[in-house]
Amino acid sequence: MNESMREVFARHRWRLLLAVVFLLTTMLAGVGLLGLSGGFLTGAALAGAAGMGATFNFFSPSAGIRGLTMARIVSRYFEKLVGHDVTLRIARDLRVWFFRRALPLAPARLGGSRTGELLARLVSDISEVDGVMVRAAGPLLALLGIVLASVVAAALIYWPAALLLVAIAGAIGIGVPVLAVRHGEHGEMERAQTRASLRTLAYEGLEGVADLTALQAQGDWIARVDAAALQVAARDRRRRRRLIAGNVLHSACAGVGLLAMLWLALHAFEGGQVSGPLAAALLFLTVALLEVAAGSSLAWQSLQSARVAGQRLRQIVDQAPAVEDPAQPRALPDTPAEVSFEQVVFHWPGESRQLLDGVELRLRPGERVAIRGDSGCGKTTLSALLLRLWDPRQGAVRYGGVDLRDVAQEAWHRKVAWLPQGAPVFAGSISENLRLGDPQADDAAMWSVLEQVRLSAWAQQQGGLSAWVGENGATMSAGQARRLALARALLRDTPLMVLDEPTEGLDVDTAHALLLDLAAALGSRSLLMITHDPLPDGVVHREYRLQHGQLQPLTNAEVPAR
Incomplete structure (x- = not known):
């Protein structure tokens, strides 16, 4: 509403x-x-x-x-x-x-x-x-x-x-x-904008303090914050002067x-x-x-x-959403079904370059597919269309023959588990992070997915499901944080999983161990994976390269060395 x-x-x-x-x-x-x-x-x-x-x-x-x-x-x-x-x-x-x-x-x-x-x-x-x-x-x-x-x-x-x-x-x-x-009113708008700029600089400085320290850029950033603070002070002084002038006139x-x-x-x-x-x-x-x-x-x-x-x-x-639900949504198949991209064309609003130009893809139930390509070629856009964050300009994305534009977003999202690039670990307990995937999950289900991603022993050492993981998973290694995010996605128990660069930032051994555990944990689920990294044998059934807006299947000779 x-x-x-x-x-x-x-x-x-x-x-x-x-x-x-x-x-x-x-x-x-x-x-x-x-x-x-x-x-x-x-x-x-x-x-x-x-x-x-x-x-x-x-x-x-x-x-x-x-x-x-x-x-x-x-x-x-x-x-x-x-x-x-x-x-x-x-x-x-x-x-x-x-x-x-x-x-x-x-x-x-x-x-x-x-x-x-x-x-x-x-x-x-x-x-x-x-x-x-x-x-x-x-x-x-x-x-x-x-x-x-x-x-x-x-x-x-x-x-x-x-x-x-x-x-x-x-x-x-x-x-x-x-x-x-x-x-x-113009002064109030400028005052609000300068206050927002100061808050933004302060927030981004705190978030990026490690990078600023590594680049020895703290001084420049602090100078920018100080300049923004001076602008806010100047706007506040103008505001107070207007109020004081009003008080003087009132007294007269x-x-x-x-x-x-x-x-x-x-x-x-x-x-x-x-x-x-x-x-x-x-x-x-x-x-x-x-x-x-x-x-x-x-x-x-x-x-x-x-x-x-x-x-x-x-x-x-008041911005119009990128996608809207149909007036009379169609029902989706109850059983796992095929995902298909049919002559999909997409470009960003205001741009003429076709990021996707006639993409064709079939993902059968239980099949695992990897999509490769250079940065900016449209791989993440492909997953965004599958998640229906955007709709194709031409063509269709279907599930079981049903165009996703004819389906309620909530109904479709119940069919998909998504692990985005840099999936966050939230300040809270292990169970609170996991229940973002399934709010109704009981302890047995959570221990089961932790076992699947090989985090159960670590969780027990930390004190169980109620253990605190810290801001952005401060108490965890990068591999553990990624595994916890994967466990959260697995807990959704959906027929389709979409992964966007699941091993980004991990060393090769940690990445391969994570992917092998993933392949074992998926069972009969379908998988669409966006990745740059080499994959161990058995993780996916087919690999494609996205190039010039189209998908080209990779032969064994073209698959990156593992």
Whole structure:
């Protein structure tokens, strides 16, 4: 389901509404408290100056002050509680939404994005978006409610004061923020891009620290990181300057508005149109309104940042997938069937060169085939078409006579086990790595595949299936890591296995031992292997060379020496 970002927020609309209500209640209590306190103190002072004969209602205002104080404390507590709760829920759901929308794009569409850039969007951009209601939209909505309530209260006291409050609110709530953040969207986009660049450089530097050390390139890389950090600092300074300018403008408008209200209240009092306490209440009401509106520029800026971050997230997830499921998928054969490439033609989008040009291949059930060829000739592309990460431009890839374009991707992937080049070992236990191949696998099945790849003795020495393998298999040798990845693929128990350079980076003895164990473990499964390396006898039945976009069978004389 392609759920939109708006629908993620709509899922939490009642909690968001409750957070805004508590925020509005807090603001109303604060404004009412200041206005009532000002009127109360003024009335008490005037009563004291008038002498013993003056009457003064002490109990009602004091009770109101105590009530508003308690209401402000309680609503403030629940505002923070509900606001933080809904923000964390939205942050969780936005990350799930991003993964759910982005993963179908991998690796075809996401292959052009740097990992650090994707990480920046996942972390920084979602952090900007997840709190938009609490940091921006909520305060602005609450401020609108405060303005309406204040205008109504002022109109009940003296209607010209209500008109003045409307003018003040328009200036500080709309005019000042608009001037402060105008043309700021471009700056926010540049700020987001520079922050993403810094995060990408830092991430790639940590990932490639071994290579940077070996090439003595740490200094150059650190200089690049420092330059990116300076750019981020410069963008942040521009952002702060815009905010400071908005605050200065806000203070100027507030000063003018407060003086205007003071003059108006005194004029009304002198004319006998309002009493002294009510005139003071108008003034203090204005002070309270100016106080709660002080953060409007920051709220508008947060809203602008969230909009830019949302655009960056949608740039990723709104890409069209490389392949799509048919409206009415066909069923695949239940028993192992033949895989066939029939006059397959493929070129990358935007390129005219045919990477595959009329490829023909038959892979019968239980047959093992190796594909060779120079780097860049299209071997990995061939496996990508078989995995249906891309569809052929012409021709068809079939399983049991069924065109894979007519099959649901999930149904087809249940038939295939894939061991990519450089298959990762994830930070976790042995069992957690294995269960990526089959989440329902029991201990007996996992020990069985470990035995097949000759890792059972090692696993027992490490402490069993719960043993920790470390980040990227830090506790394992390269051969052990590759064997664990192979065990994970074998655990899928599918009729077809696809291997892409399974022995890359291994010494000859380790590679040959791994391949011989693989041949024994495959049983009746079919195998398509992409490889550069010589293969021991008995690993595959046939070998082909991919050259000029076509497959040519290799004779015994052409097979590389073993």
